[in-house]
Amino acid sequence: MKKLSxxxxxxxxxxxxxxxxxxxxxxxxxxxxxxxAAPAAAVTADTSNRNLQQTTHLTVAAATKAALATxxxxxxxxxxxxxxxxxxxxxxxxxLRGDGAGPQSxxxxxxxxxxxxxxxxxxxxxxxxxxxxxxxxxxxxxxxxGGGAPVQAKGAPVAGIGVAGAPSGDLDEKFARAGVASLxx
Numbered sequence: 001m002k003k004l005s006x007x008x009x010x011x012x013x014x015x016x017x018x019x020x021x022x023x024x025x026x027x028x029x030x031x032x033x034x035x036x037a038a039p040a041a042a043v044t045a046d047t048s049n050r051n052l053q054q055t056t057h058l059t060v061a062a063a064t065k066a067a068l069a070t071x072x073x074x075x076x077x078x079x080x081x082x083x084x085x086x087x088x089x090x091x092x093x094x095x096l097r098g099d100g101a102g103p104q105s106x107x108x109x110x111x112x113x114x115x116x117x118x119x120x121x122x123x124x125x126x127x128x129x130x131x132x133x134x135x136x137x138x139x140x141x142x143x144x145x146g147g148g149a150p151v152q153a154k155g156a157p158v159a160g161i162g163v164a165g166a167p168s169g170d171l172d173e174k175f176a177r178a179g180v181a182s183l184x185x
Contacts, residue, residue, distance in 0.1 A: 055088065058151065058159045062183060063093035066151070066161055069182030071098050074166065074175045081165035081175060084109040085151075086117055088158050090141065098165070105165035112172070113162030114141050116148030120157040123148035124173050147172025149180050 046052070058066075063085040070083040075098070082105035084095040092113075097106045115123050124146040130136055137144050143162075146169020151159035161179045163172040 056153045056156070056158045057087055058085065058093060058183075060093060063159065066159075066179040066182050067094045067096050070161060070163060070175050070179035071096060073178035074098065074163070074171075077171070079166045079171060079175070081163050081172065082106040082109045083175070083179065084113045084162045085179070086110065086113040086160045086162070088117060090114040090117060090160075093159070101165045108143055108145075108164035109147070109162040111141060111143035111162065112145065112148030112164060112176075113160035114148075115143055115160070116150045116162065116176075117157045117160030118142065120150050120152070122146075122150070122173060122177075123162075124169060127169075145169045145172075147176060149173060149176040151180050151183060 067083045067085050071081070074081040074083075080098050080100035080102070082095070082097045082101045084106070085093045087093055090113075092110055095106055095110060112123050115126060119126055123144060126136070126148075127144050127146065130144055136142070147164055147166075148160055148162045150157045151161060161176045163176045163179075166172045166175065
């Protein structure tokens with residue numbers, strides 16, 4: 001089989017796109033003259049349906065408020081940190097790298113937040129669990145160092161706040177708890 005030149009392949013592709021476009025335009029033109037279809041009925045969810053689950057999530061505004069409160073707490077103690085707020089599923093909602101924070105701190109903050117929300121416990125407590133189950137540290141995306149705190153609603157985890165960059169995990173976690181506390185105000 002003979003290999004087609006670049007020019008031939010581009011020209012052939014353009015013809016195919018034009019043909020598809022013309023077909024779509026013709027279909028739209030034909031349907032434009034037809035009467036409008038009746039609007040679809042609204043779908044409502046039956047909250048008593050056992051196949052549905054209701055969850056609670058932080059808004060972006062609340063996550064940002066917590067992140068800023070965390071940075072402010074660190075700034076008062078002249079610490080340069082990064083903070084991350086993740087949702088219940090570990091997806092990052094907000095990540096802020098404070099002025100002068102180290103290059104490793106944003107990623108570490110996300111991992112600490114993910115770890116805290118995954119186990120619904122401060123990461124300093126989870127470090128202690130490594131003595132009985134050292135393979136916990138091998139779970140992808142986790143970081144078992146002080147600095148992560150869960151955000152709870154009625155005892156259930158809804159988010160996690162992670163902090164990295166201070167000289168100790170205790171300080172990181174102190175700042176993360178300040179972010180959690182800001183959500184209660």
